[in-house]
Amino acid sequence: MSQSILFLAHVSEAGNTLPKVSYEVLGAAVKLTKQLGARLTIGLIGADVAAAAETVAAAGAERILAVAGPEFASARYPSDAAAAEALCRAAGAELILAPATSRLMRVLAGVAHRLNGCVDTHVTSLESVNGELRATRWHYRQRIEAVIRRDARPWIVLLESGCEAAWAGASGVAKVEQIPVTLPQAATRTVVSGVRAPKSDAQTIRPDANLLFVAGAGWTKKQADGKTHIDQAETLILEFLRASGASLGGSKSLVDQTGESQAVLGFMTHLNQVGQTGSTPRHPKGLSACCHGEEPHVVGWRFINERRAVNLDPNCGWARGKADVLYVADAFEVLAKLNAILAQRSRTSADAVLQP
Amino acid sequence: MTNGYHIVVCGSVVPDPLQTLEPVQTPTGPALKNEMMLPAVLDPWAAHALYEAANLASKAAGSNSKVWLVSVGPKAKLQQVMMTIAQRVSFELVAVDASASGFADAHATAALLAETIQAIPGLDRSRLLVFGGWESASRGAGATMQLVGERLEILDQFQGVDQLSVQADGSFEVLERIEGGRHQVSVCPGPPALFGWATGNLPEPRNNPQVGMANMRTVMPALQRAKSVPLPAGGLHFLSASPPKQQRQTRVVKDLPAEQIAREIAEWISK
Numbered sequence: 311m312s313q314s315i316l317f318l319a320h321v322s323e324a325g326n327t328l329p330k331v332s333y334e335v336l337g338a339a340v341k342l343t344k345q346l347g348a349r350l351t352i353g354l355i356g357a358d359v360a361a362a363a364e365t366v367a368a369a370g371a372e373r374i375l376a377v378a379g380p381e382f383a384s385a386r387y388p389s390d391a392a393a394a395e396a397l398c399r400a401a402g403a404e405l406i407l408a409p410a411t412s413r414l415m416r417v418l419a420g421v422a423h424r425l426n427g428c429v430d431t432h433v434t435s436l437e438s439v440n441g442e443l444r445a446t447r448w449h450y451r452q453r454i455e456a457v458i459r460r461d462a463r464p465w466i467v468l469l470e471s472g473c474e475a476a477w478a479g480a481s482g483v484a485k486v487e488q489i490p491v492t493l494p495q496a497a498t499r500t501v502v503s504g505v506r507a508p509k510s511d512a513q514t515i516r517p518d519a520n521l522l523f524v525a526g527a528g529w530t531k532k533q534a535d536g537k538t539h540i541d542q543a544e545t546l547i548l549e550f551l552r553a554s555g556a557s558l559g560g561s562k563s564l565v566d567q568t569g570e571s572q573a574v575l576g577f578m579t580h581l582n583q584v585g586q587t588g589s590t591p592r593h594p595k596g597l598s599a600c601c602h603g604e605e606p607h608v609v610g611w612r613f614i615n616e617r618r619a620v621n622l623d624p625n626c627g628w629a630r631g632k633a634d635v636l637y638v639a640d641a642f643e644v645l646a647k648l649n650a651i652l653a654q655r656s657r658t659s660a661d662a663v664l665q666p
Numbered sequence: 667m668t669n670g671y672h673i674v675v676c677g678s679v680v681p682d683p684l685q686t687l688e689p690v691q692t693p694t695g696p697a698l699k700n701e702m703m704l705p706a707v708l709d710p711w712a713a714h715a716l717y718e719a720a721n722l723a724s725k726a727a728g729s730n731s732k733v734w735l736v737s738v739g740p741k742a743k744l745q746q747v748m749m750t751i752a753q754r755v756s757f758e759l760v761a762v763d764a765s766a767s768g769f770a771d772a773h774a775t776a777a778l779l780a781e782t783i784q785a786i787p788g789l790d791r792s793r794l795l796v797f798g799g800w801e802s803a804s805r806g807a808g809a810t811m812q813l814v815g816e817r818l819e820i821l822d823q824f825q826g827v828d829q830l831s832v833q834a835d836g837s838f839e840v841l842e843r844i845e846g847g848r849h850q851v852s853v854c855p856g857p858p859a860l861f862g863w864a865t866g867n868l869p870e871p872r873n874n875p876q877v878g879m880a881n882m883r884t885v886m887p888a889l890q891r892a893k894s895v896p897l898p899a900g901g902l903h904f905l906s907a908s909p910p911k912q913q914r915q916t917r918v919v920k921d922l923p924a925e926q927i928a929r930e931i932a933e934w935i936s937k
Binding site: 422457459644 | 687696698711768804806812816817821826841842844847849850865869900902907913915917921928
């Protein structure tokens with residue numbers, strides 16, 4: 311039977327392309343379309359989708375549909391749900407693939423209900439086995455991996471980033487069919503007024519960074535001299551983040567200290583929290599310091615490929631098969647030396663650029 | 667504004683994060699080995715939602731606000747968890763004796779939650795705020811709350827909420843997590859609305875025995891009244907469920923000077 315697949319996405323904040331993860335999901339959609347001999351439709355949402363549509367014009371879709379207009383510029387549940395519902399109905403697809411962006415994660419479960427279909431989120435792979443679609447996703451916060459299939463259709467699947475190769479094709483002229491959507495007054499009650507960065511001296515969360523640096527509660531504990539050195543820890547960590555371009559994560563015990571009014575690292579918020587009750591970021595490398603590496607921490611590392619840790623305890627969780635390398639050392643000393651090396655390298659490369 | 671809010675918090679129990687979880691196959695699908703023996707806690711994000719609900723209710727003008735905790739889970743587990751949670755903030759428990767498994771279907775759980783909320787006597791939709799965790803530590807779908815909202819016909823939904831501030835005109839300023847460690851700021855004119863909470867900003871409330879005693883007057887009868895409901899699979903089939911097999915061969919580096927360790931790490935970072 312010829313299936314129909316809808317690739318659903320929204321334009322990026324810049325407005326002229328799609329979010330990076332969208333191209334990865336498009337790659338999965340194109341692959342699956344070929345495997346199943348299916349028909350591919352692309353559905354786009356945004357204020358103006360013309361430029362973004364051109365970037366996917368060569369993906370081989372039979373149709374490119376769009377719900378566009380100023381009322382669809384912002385990520386708002388009622389308008390996004392109405393737009394996504396209209397696109398899904400217009401496409402009539404049995405399978406709807408979408409990237410797990412915050413915008414689509416917010417609405418597609420509701421859209422599945424409106425379509426009398428089903429939804430699965432945080433899917434890490436989707437494959438066809440003898441014509442049967444199977445999705446892989448994690449349960450219990452990355453501690454149990456399950457393979458599932460669904461009877462209900464349409465099936466909306468939100469795929470995580472970093473699981474598929476991004477579709478890459480030349481931009482071209484896109485013939486976009488506009489799907490009209492009239493929003494009821496109730497759908498415009500909420501007004502999106504903007505975006506706010508977290509209260510921190512510098513932006514420490516960098517999703518595209520090559521390295522994740524995770525700080526544990528050890529940074530705020532008494533050190534060998536019997537005193538805490540929080541100011542020094544703050545300086546060392548911020549200096550390292552600047553020099554390495556790493557993204558900052560924190561263990562729950564460390565970020566919780568903020569709410570409990572204890573002495574804390576000023577730039578660390580719950581947004582940085584990685585692990586069982588935090589995020590599960592995707593970076594090629596991860597470096598942990600002053601964190602014990604127990605299971606609730608490490609579940610947040612499930613998608614970090616290369617892992618190293620610095621800890622004073624040679625029997626900590628990292629030593630039990632959780633990290634590739636565990637350095638048994640004082641993280642304060644190691645980070646100070648590391649910052650000096652990175653600074654030296656930075657000066658050397660700057661000098662090289664200045665040489666005639 | 668207002669006569670206060672009617673805040674319904676959806677939240678269930680999950681295994682204590684420190685426990686080892688091992689999947690086993692049962693006739694009805696996967697489950698956790700010794701699931702009923704594992705100590706449980708209130709789901710962390712749902713707990714944040716409950717604390718935020720209690721905080722909002724206590725600050726709302728007129729103070730006619732009320733908080734319900736709608737909890738779907740095995741009765742014995744709910745009772746165990748309520749012994750702790752009930753000491754923290756004031757709420758009225760509405761319990762349903764059903765599976766809280768991470769392998770249960772979000773659609774079935776949402777249908778049961780919505781049906782239970784609609785049956786709460788005296789619930790005023792014009793003052794209704796539905797709270798819950800944006801994800802659970804069990805299924806982690808991030809879908810259940812939206813499905814509940816759709817069933818309750820609530821259009822204003824927010825997910826990954828870290829802050830809800832009531833403005834002078836009674837509207838809500840809502841901060842939702844988005845990519846890159848940032849927040850999207852929205853203004854919603856008021857109830858009805860649904861909020862899937864991330865961590866919020868409140869510390870865990872201290873245990874208060876007086877609150878506990880007041881709560882327990884309604885918690886125990888609610889548990890006794892809890893009807894037992896089987897959750898349908900809803901066309902969801904598990905083909906396998908297994909813990910991750912990857913075990914790394916950790917190289918433990920001892921007695922190396924900090925300088926040398928730093929050089930090794932710098933080399934690794936730059937590769």
